[in-house]
Amino acid sequence: MTENKPHLIRHFVLASPDIDAVSAQLQSFLKVPQGHRHDMGAILGFRNEMMMIGQTMFELVQPVKPDHRLHRWFGEHGGEGGYMIVFQTFDADAFRARAEAEKLRLTRDMLFRGQDMIQFDPKRFGTHLETYRYTLPNGWWGDPVGRKYGKSEVAVDIVAADVAVEAPPAEIAAQVGRLFQSPVSGATVRFPGKQIRFLQASGRAGLTALDFEAIDRAAAGRIARICNLDLRLI
Amino acid sequence: MKKIDVTMSRRALLGSAAATGLAAVPAVGALAERPGRVRHYVLATRDMNFVCDQIYEVLGLPPTPRKDGPGVTEQYGFYSTMMRVGTTMIEVVQPIKPDHHLNGWFAERGGDGGYMVVMQTYDGEALKARAAGDGLKLTRDMMFRGQHMIQFDYKHFGTHFEFYKYTPEENWWGNPLTGPYSDARVASDVIGSEVAVEDPAAIAAQAARVFLGKQSGTRVEFGDRYVDFVEAKGQWRGLVALDFKAREPARIGDWARICGVKLRFV
Numbered sequence: 001m002t003e004n005k006p007h008l009i010r011h012f013v014l015a016s017p018d019i020d021a022v023s024a025q026l027q028s029f030l031k032v033p034q035g036h037r038h039d040m041g042a043i044l045g046f047r048n049e050m051m052m053i054g055q056t057m058f059e060l061v062q063p064v065k066p067d068h069r070l071h072r073w074f075g076e077h078g079g080e081g082g083y084m085i086v087f088q089t090f091d092a093d094a095f096r097a098r099a100e101a102e103k104l105r106l107t108r109d110m111l112f113r114g115q116d117m118i119q120f121d122p123k124r125f126g127t128h129l130e131t132y133r134y135t136l137p138n139g140w141w142g143d144p145v146g147r148k149y150g151k152s153e154v155a156v157d158i159v160a161a162d163v164a165v166e167a168p169p170a171e172i173a174a175q176v177g178r179l180f181q182s183p184v185s186g187a188t189v190r191f192p193g194k195q196i197r198f199l200q201a202s203g204r205a206g207l208t209a210l211d212f213e214a215i216d217r218a219a220a221g222r223i224a225r226i227c228n229l230d231l232r233l234i
Numbered sequence: 235m236k237k238i239d240v241t242m243s244r245r246a247l248l249g250s251a252a253a254t255g256l257a258a259v260p261a262v263g264a265l266a267e268r269p270g271r272v273r274h275y276v277l278a279t280r281d282m283n284f285v286c287d288q289i290y291e292v293l294g295l296p297p298t299p300r301k302d303g304p305g306v307t308e309q310y311g312f313y314s315t316m317m318r319v320g321t322t323m324i325e326v327v328q329p330i331k332p333d334h335h336l337n338g339w340f341a342e343r344g345g346d347g348g349y350m351v352v353m354q355t356y357d358g359e360a361l362k363a364r365a366a367g368d369g370l371k372l373t374r375d376m377m378f379r380g381q382h383m384i385q386f387d388y389k390h391f392g393t394h395f396e397f398y399k400y401t402p403e404e405n406w407w408g409n410p411l412t413g414p415y416s417d418a419r420v421a422s423d424v425i426g427s428e429v430a431v432e433d434p435a436a437i438a439a440q441a442a443r444v445f446l447g448k449q450s451g452t453r454v455e456f457g458d459r460y461v462d463f464v465e466a467k468g469q470w471r472g473l474v475a476l477d478f479k480a481r482e483p484a485r486i487g488d489w490a491r492i493c494g495v496k497l498r499f500v
Contacts, residue, residue: 044294065296
């Protein structure tokens with residue numbers, strides 16, 4: 001029964017060697033207070049800041065240990081940038097079965113802090129696509145229900161993402177559609193309240209842009225380049 | 235915030251080894267043979283770097299530095315990466331050429347997986363005598379790089395149980411005491427494993443008898459480590475899980491499936 005629930009995009013992650021600087025730019029562009037910062041260096045090797053835009057978590061991560069894999073990603077990616085799109089699934093085993101049927105390699109297949117996590121190889125999908133079957137259906141990563149987050153004065157929510165891929169975008173979109181059981185139109189996959197547009201990479205692959213629904217329609221069209229992403233108010 | 239000490243100095247490592255009986259005099263007398271010790275696990279894959287990256291990330295383990303030039307194992311037809319978690323070595327191997335026997339094992343198994351449990355024996359001849367007494371076939375009985383190596387048939391025990399009589403006995407394969415290893419931030423050691431077989435009770439009894447472990451049901455304890463034999467139930471047989479001592483209580487119960495093996499935090 002739970003498998004009939006559509007998959008949801010819950011969370012975007014940007015990675016930078018200096019999240020304080022990225023946060024300051026986001027605070028300015030989105031008119032949002034600084035988020036919650038956590039130092040998880042001792043165990044996980046990184047620090048982060050969690051913001052919330054509408055119903056969507058917006059996380060900034062920065063490696064603090066020299067061996068953290070994000071350093072290598074910066075080297076491969078050409079510096080900071082969009083790192084991950086995080087989804088919620090309601091039936092992880094069914095999701096795994098579809099991934100296996102697609103012969104996709106998982107870079108993470110684990111229970112992490114009690115949450116069932118599956119991650120796909122970014123070499124296939126351009127960016128890290130990660131799913132969780134959260135223990136609490138409304139208590140996803142970042143605790144959006146229990147923790148108080150400051151609101152953006154200019155953005156209602158994050159409503160779309162552009163992901164540049166090496167393979168034909170329509171082929172990737174079709175596969176993502178099959179995996180997430182989500183409707184596909186050309187190279188765009190739709191999720192409740194959000195969509196992902198896959199584009200042909202002309203240079204590096206990855207999460208390259210995010211669209212924010214503007215509170216004030218007059219602000220639509222404003223664009224900022226932050227953390228090597230285009231952030232657009234639409 | 236509570237500070238967690240993840241350092242593992244050489245002294246601590248030696249101390250731990252001594253505490254677990256490595257250097258201890260047998261309590262029951264000088265003639266008593268010391269039980270076998272689990273020292274090392276081997277995972278086999280067709281993409282070593284992919285598997286190592288996953289392990290490094292999940293365990294918060296800084297990558298083992300690579301030496302310039304060919305590795306020691308390449309002359310034997312496979313790549314190898316060694317890492318240390320506490321006092322236990324984990325080795326990830328990848329065959330180089332298509333005719334390497336590991337490729338046959340992949341085909342038989344259906345993919346990557348846990349390949350071997352490496353143990354230390356303190357008396358190779360006595361181990362061989364017990365094996366002969368049980369009518370067990372040895373798949374290796376040889377001197378390898380100065381170490382006496384004895385390997386049991388994986389078709390019988392589910393996975394490859396390979397024993398070494400290390401010389402010197404304090405620094406086993408992979409050089410854990412002085413090798414270029416770092417400490418894992420997430421786990422302090424590998425304290426157990428799970429091996430899937432058709433008849434767990436019979437195999438556990440035989441493993442306890444031949445390898446000198448202490449049987450408790452289908453678990454066999456070797457000092458402070460254990461091997462749990464479980465029923466294969468039509469699933470993959472062999473080394474299917476490793477148990478890591480979590481540094482954070484909050485991680486107990488978490489797991490990650492890597493290279494066909496479930497890494498469990500306990």
